[in-house]
Amino acid sequence: MAFSQSPCLYMRIVAVIPAHNEGARIAAAIADARQFVDHVVVVDDGSTDETAVVAKSSGAIVLRHIINRGQGAAIQTGTDYAVKTLVADVIVHFDADGQMRGNEIPAMVAPIASGEADVVLGSRFLGKDALNMPFVRKIMIRLGTLFTILLSGIRVTDTHNGFRALSRKAAAEIRITLDGMAHASEILDLVKTRRLRYVERPVTISYSMDTLHKGQSTVKAMMTAKEIIKKKIVG
16 A cells, blocks of 8 residues: 555555546656556546557556546546545546656645545645746636636635545545536535535646647637536536
C-alpha cells in the first residue's frame, strides 16, 4: 500500500485516468502516477488509437467504453472500479495528457490521510504557475470559477481542474451523472450539497499546443455552462 505522509499510516491509493485517443502520451502519464499510488486505472473512453494497448503495456489496469461517452462518464467508471474492486481508500483523478505532475499526488492525498478533508481540489491559482497558460484561457477559467461560485455557493479558486483526490466516503457520495466536461462543476455541487469537507491545494498544470487544442473552446465552455444550468433546474 502507498505511504501517505505519516510514519504509521498506510492507505490504498488508486489513480484514475480518463483517456480518449491519448496513445502518444498515456505511457508517460502512467509512469509518472505509478510512483505515488498503488494502482493506476485507465478508462479508455472509446479511443480509436492504441490508447488501451499502450496503457496495458505500461502497467495500468484498463477499462474500456465501447463509445466515447465523455470525461465525466470515464471518471465515474474508473472511480467505481477503484472503490468496489480495488477497495481504494483514496481515489486520485489524474489526466492522461501529461499536464499534471505525479510528485504532487502525496500533497493532494495528505489532507485525507490526516482526516482534515474528504475531498482535495487542485488549484492553478494558489501559488504554483500554470505553465504556458494563454491569457484568454486564464480569463475563461476565472469566469468559470465565478460562475460556479454564484450557481453552487461553493467557494473555490479553480473550478475546472481535473486534479483531485477523494476519500472512499466522498467517492460513495459523489455520483457523476453529467458525462461531459460539466462533471467538474457537478462534483463541486455535490461536495456542497453532501456537506463534504474540502480543501484546495496548489498544483502545477503544464500547457502545450496539443493540450490546448484538446481543451475547451469558448463555444464548448458555453455549452458546458448550459448543461450545468439545465441540471440545476431540471435535476
